Amino acid sequence: MKRTHNCGALGLNDIGNTVSLSGWVDRRRDLGGVIFVDLRDKHGKTQVVFNPEHNTKVHQIADQLRNEYVISIKGVVQKRPEGMENPKLKTGMIDVRVDELEILNESENPPLAINDPKELARENDELRLKYRYLDLRRPWIQKNLFLKSRFLKEVHHFFNKNEFEEIETPVLCKSTPEGARDYLVPSRVHPGKFYALPQSPQQYKQLLMIAGVDRYYQIAKCFRDEDLRADRQPEFTQIDVEMSFVDQNAVIELFDSFVTEVIGKVWDFEPPTTIRRMPYTEAMLKYGSDKPDLRFDLEIKDVTELAGHTDFGVFNNVYKSGGKIRGLAAKGCVDFTRKQIDELTEYVGRYGAKGLVWMRVKEGGEVETQVAKFFTLEQLHSFKEALEAEASDMMFFIAGPEKIAATAMGQLRLEIARIKGLLDPKKREFVWITEFPMFEYSESEDRYVSMHHPFTSPMPEHLEAMLNGDLKNCKAEAYDLVLNGVEIGGGSIRIHKPEIQEKVFRLLGLTAEQVQENFGFFVDAFKYGAPPHGGLAFGLDRIIASLEGQESIRDFIAFPKNTSASSPMDHSPSAIDISQLQDLHISINAPSKN
RNA sequence: GGGGUGGUGGCUCAAUUUGGUUAGAGCACCGGCCUGUCACGCCGGAGGUUGCGAGUUCAAGCCUCGUCCAUCCCGCCA
Numbered sequence: 284m285k286r287t288h289n290c291g292a293l294g295l296n297d298i299g300n301t302v303s304l305s306g307w308v309d310r311r312r313d314l315g316g317v318i319f320v321d322l323r324d325k326h327g328k329t330q331v332v333f334n335p336e337h338n339t340k341v342h343q344i345a346d347q348l349r350n351e352y353v354i355s356i357k358g359v360v361q362k363r364p365e366g367m368e369n370p371k372l373k374t375g376m377i378d379v380r381v382d383e384l385e386i387l388n389e390s391e392n393p394p395l396a397i398n399d400p401k402e403l404a405r406e407n408d409e410l411r412l413k414y415r416y417l418d419l420r421r422p423w424i425q426k427n428l429f430l431k432s433r434f435l436k437e438v439h440h441f442f443n444k445n446e447f448e449e450i451e452t453p454v455l456c457k458s459t460p461e462g463a464r465d466y467l468v469p470s471r472v473h474p475g476k477f478y479a480l481p482q483s484p485q486q487y488k489q490l491l492m493i494a495g496v497d498r499y500y501q502i503a504k505c506f507r508d509e510d511l512r513a514d515r516q517p518e519f520t521q522i523d524v525e526m527s528f529v530d531q532n533a534v535i536e537l538f539d540s541f542v543t544e545v546i547g548k549v550w551d552f553e554p555p556t557t558i559r560r561m562p563y564t565e566a567m568l569k570y571g572s573d574k575p576d577l578r579f580d581l582e583i584k585d586v587t588e589l590a591g592h593t594d595f596g597v598f599n600n601v602y603k604s605g606g607k608i609r610g611l612a613a614k615g616c617v618d619f620t621r622k623q624i625d626e627l628t629e630y631v632g633r634y635g636a637k638g639l640v641w642m643r644v645k646e647g648g649e650v651e652t653q654v655a656k657f658f659t660l661e662q663l664h665s666f667k668e669a670l671e672a673e674a675s676d677m678m679f680f681i682a683g684p685e686k687i688a689a690t691a692m693g694q695l696r697l698e699i700a701r702i703k704g705l706l707d708p709k710k711r712e713f714v715w716i717t718e719f720p721m722f723e724y725s726e727s728e729d730r731y732v733s734m735h736h737p738f739t740s741p742m743p744e745h746l747e748a749m750l751n752g753d754l755k756n757c758k759a760e761a762y763d764l765v766l767n768g769v770e771i772g773g774g775s776i777r778i779h780k781p782e783i784q785e786k787v788f789r790l791l792g793l794t795a796e797q798v799q800e801n802f803g804f805f806v807d808a809f810k811y812g813a814p815p816h817g818g819l820a821f822g823l824d825r826i827i828a829s830l831e832g833q834e835s836i837r838d839f840i841a842f843p844k845n846t847s848a849s850s851p852m853d854h855s856p857s858a859i860d861i862s863q864l865q866d867l868h869i870s871i872n873a874p875s876k877n
Numbered sequence: 878g879g880g881g882u883g884g885u886g887g888c889u890c891a892a893u894u895u896g897g898u899u900a901g902a903g904c905a906c907c908g909g910c911c912u913g914u915c916a917c918g919c920c921g922g923a924g925g926u927u928g929c930g931a932g933u934u935c936a937a938g939c940c941u942c943g944u945c946c947a948u949c950c951c952g953c954c955a
Contacts, residue, residue, distance in 0.1 A: 316912030330915070350905085367913055375915085392906055394887055399904085400916045406888060409947055462955040482955080509954040510878095633880080633951060727953090736955040846948065 284355040284385055291327025293374050297360040302379060304329060305355040305387070307420070309398045311348050318345045319378075321398075322356070325425065330369070330378040331356050341384045350398060351390035351420075357383040393417055408837070413851040415842055427839045430549070431827050435502065437545045438522060445537065447498040447524070452487035454480060454504070459801050461737055461791075463507040466517070474868040480506035480518075483820060485736060486805050488525040489777055492816040493808050499525045502823070508848075513835040514769075514825060517848045524774070525818035531760050531776050534817050535560070535715055538764065538772075542713060550830050554713060558764070562718040571609070571693020573719070576768025577712040579705035581696050583689075586610045586669050590680065595657035597638065601682040608682040609692040612672035613699045617643050619677055623702075630698055631681060636691035640680040644672050697768070706767075708832040714765050718742065721749065721759040722790070730792045735761040737787055739775040740817075746783070754790060762819070769829040774819020781809040 286305045293302065306324035318333040333345035348354065358381040369375035395406055395417045403423055405411060411418040418424060442449070458465045458479035465479035481487075483505045491499045503523040511517065526534060539558050547554045566575050569582050586609065591602025598608055613619075619627075619641075628639040642652035642663065650663040658666075672678050681692045700706055721741050722731040731754045733739060739759045741749045749757040761775035778784045784806060788798045798806060824836040837843040844850055864870065 310915075312914050312917050314912055314914060314917070315910065317914075318912095319914050319917085321915070328915095332913080334912075336912080364913065367915090369915055372915080378913095392887065396888060396905070398916085399888095404889095407884090407947070410888080459955095463953085485955090507954060510952085512954085513949070515954070635951090733955050739955090847946090851947095 284357055284383065286355065289326040290322050290324040290329045291373055293329055293360055293377055293379070295362065295376050298362050298377060300360050301357065301382075302360055303355065303357040304331065304379065306353070308348050308350055308352045308354060310350065311345075313346070318342065318348075320345065320348060320354075322354070323398075323422075327373050329374045330372070331358065331381050332378050333381050333384070337380060338382060341381055344384050344386070345381070347386070349390065349392070351393050351417075352386060353388040353390070355385045355387060356381045397421055408845060409851050412843070412845055415852050419841065424838055427827070427831070428841060430831070431823070431839060434545070434549045434827060435823075437549055438502070441541060441545045442498075442500045442524075445498070447500040448496055449501060450491060450496065450499050451501065452481070452484040452491075452503065456481045456487075457801075460797075461733065463509050466506045466508050469867040469869055471866050471868075482507050483521060484523050485738065486802075488523060488818065489738065489813075489816065490805070490808055492525055492527045493811070493813045495527075495814075497527045499523075499818075503820075511844070511846045511848060513837070514828070516824070516836060516840065516843055518844075519836070519840075520823040522772075522821040522823055523818075524820065525816060527814040527816045529776075529815070529817055531717070531762060531817065534774065534776070534819060535762060538819065542764075546826070546830065550711075552711060554711065558713045558715055560715040560717050560762075563716055563720065563758075564718065566714075566716050567689050567693075571689045571691070571696060572768070573716055574763065574765040574768055574770045575693075575714065575716075576697060576700070576706070577714055578707055578710040578767055579700050581611060581613065581700060581705070583609050583611050583692050583696060584670050586666065586680070589662070589665055589669055590682070593658055593662055595654060597640070598680075598682055601688075606683050607685045607688040608680060609688045610666065610670045610678060610680045611692060611696060611699075612644075612670040613677040613679060613703075615675050615703070616677035616699065617645070617675045627679075627695060627698065631691040631695050634691040634694050635687040636681045636683060638681075639695070640682075642666065642678040642680075644674055644676045644678065646674050648674055650678075710767070711830070712767055716763045716765055717761075718758045719761040719763070721745070721757040722754040731790065733787075733791060735759055735773070735775050737791055738777045738784070740778045740783075749790070750786060752790070760817070764819075764821070766826070766829050769825060770822075771826045771829055772819055772821035774817065776815070776817035779809065779813040779815050781806060781813075784809060 284303050284305070287303045290304055290306045304322055306322040309321040309323035309328055312319040316335055320331050320333070321328045322331050333342045335342040356379065358379040360377050361380050363376060363378055394410065394414055396404060397417055397420050404421070419428070439449070455468060455478040458467065458477060463482050465482065468478040468480065470476045470478060481503070484501060484503050488499050501523045503521050504518055505521050506518050508517065509515070539556065542554045542558060543556055561575070563573055566573055568585060569575070571583050585607060587602060587607045590598040590608040593599060601608060624639070624641055631639050640654060642650050644667060645651055650667060655663070666678060670678050679695060681688050681695070683691070720734050721739065723734045725732045739761050742758045742760050745757045759775060761773070763770050763773040765771065778787060785798070788802070824839050827839050828834070828836045833839075842850065842852070849856060
């Protein structure tokens with residue numbers, strides 16, 4: 284029985300036609316006589332009808348049908364009787380009176396309720412991942428995967444149009460010490476040696492620029508062996524891009540048009556033709572984050588000078604030790620209960636804040652706070668002015684080292700927005716964050732490390748200072764694209780002068796020998812005429828999840844791993860045969876469990 | 878590595894302030910009835926080592942300790 288239509292296709296125009304459909308039994312409704320079956324495939328559902336008066340034999344076979352049986356039917360499209368239409372179904376004006384039925388395959392009672400009528404029905408993640416092939420039958424999750432497919436088609440179209448070449452880079456690479464932990468692949472041919480899976484194709488794409496490719500892109504799988512989150516998988520996909528003879532402005536402008544032409548098209552909305560840009564310092568000050576959510580205001584203010592010169596010990600101690608005091612006026616939050624404030628205090632504590640100072644702005648404008656005795660009326664009033672707080676607002680303050688004061692306040696800002704329902708899922712606020720610090724100090728390694736990566740170019744105006752060893756204030760020509768508080772992409776202009784690259788390695792504490800050993804081929808390549816170049820990479824899964832208003836990227840990946848980087852379905856990773864290990868010259872020295 | 882939450886029939890959950898008969902419900906499943914339903918309806922049935930292991934107690938799904946797993950977060954993720 285060859286199918287003539289899919290399960291989402293039939294309508295009033297097909298009435299009277301003989302058709303053949305194939306699909307899964309979504310649900311069977313047996314009324315004793317007539318049996319209705321909702322037949323489901325990728326495209327939708329169609330109701331098919333088995334009437335004993337019309338065809339006794341077929342009706343008897345239909346009696347055996349159960350959820351998730353795979354069947355083919357042949358029958359005649361008929362208009363549903365008056366009042367029996369189902370407006371919830373695209374095909375709800377018609378149904379198919381079945382003349383022939385073939386059961387292609389039976390199904391055991393499925394462990395997941397694939398036909399659960401609740402939108403976005405989901406069991407716990409472990410079960411869903413174990414039976415992922417069933418989970419993926421659900422229309423809502425198929426929608427996610429097909430959306431990604433459609434998006435990628437537009438992505439390819441965009442890069443083709445703009446004269447980019449799609450070039451593959453190796454998955455078996457050289458391990459390098461900078462950055463995330465590598466996934467390693469042992470070499471059979473070279474005992475004791477390992478490949479690394481790429482954290483990104485960074486060095487290869489730069490080498491392609493040196494090779495004269497001019498414009499490169501790739502839908503690239505990347506691997507990082509770090510602890511996972513809802514928005515982090517051990518393997519993930521980047522839209523990886525690199526361009527020659529460009530400056531930062533050229534890259535950003537091209538990807539402004541990428542947002543307009545590709546993202547705006549697939550998601551059917553009109554992004555601004557020019558996406559706003561915000562320096563890193565401003566983002567950290569006003570929003571306490573390098574990926575600010577700009578769907579709402581709640582701007583953070585610096586009150587270090589004001590608060591530092593009060594008699595309040597918490598404030599002036601922080602002030603004396605060089606910390607910062609940041610404040611925020613939570614609009615309309617004057618009625619937060621003590622319990623809510625305690626919860627918020629605990630919440631900011633996760634981000635290192637030692638405490639949370641609050642002040643209520645009452646109806647008449649007077650300020651009410653538990654710590655009133657430490658301040659003069661004038662000081663309380665000036666806090667109100669500084670935060671632009673009005674009656675019915677709650678003022679919050681966090682004091683501490685700059686990074687903690689900023690990020691804890693940034694998180695508080697987000698949490699208040701969640702409580703007040705300010706995170707409009709329909710809004711899409713893009714922003715480029717620019718002028719990132721070139722270096723940041725790593726406590727664990729007791730040295731400066733690259734904030735982006737070691738190939739990032741300093742801003743031209745900071746080059747001189749950097750060469751003189753001023754790492755703290757050196758800014759990089761790096762940029763991140765942020766959407767609704769999610770970093771969806773990032774990149775930089777790269778260093779193309781070998782002597783500057785050498786110097787950066789040196790500033791990062793790498794010796795000439797270490798550079799030679801780890802990056803020798805890369806550094807060498809720059810000696811033979813490297814063009815100025817730069818690029819960026821988008822996190823494919825994050826873009827889509829974010830545009831769909833989801834925080835977890837798992838529902839956008841066909842076969843994701845769980846939080847311990849394993850797959851309940853195929854049980855990877857798994858132990859392997861001893862002979863395989865012997866081939867690889869590896870012996871296991873694992874800590875014993877249980 | 879650390880913290881929060883959770884683990885009870887196939888699934889989603891409940892189990893009385895503070896431990897007390899035979900651990901319940903909905904969905905799914907099986908049987909019966911039902912000829913226009915669409916989350917069909919009605920009647921009946923089966924299905925449980927309450928993650929695992931100790932402990933406290935006359936008595937533990939509930940309290941304590943340990944452990945495993947899941948999930949969210951911090952660290953980490955150039």
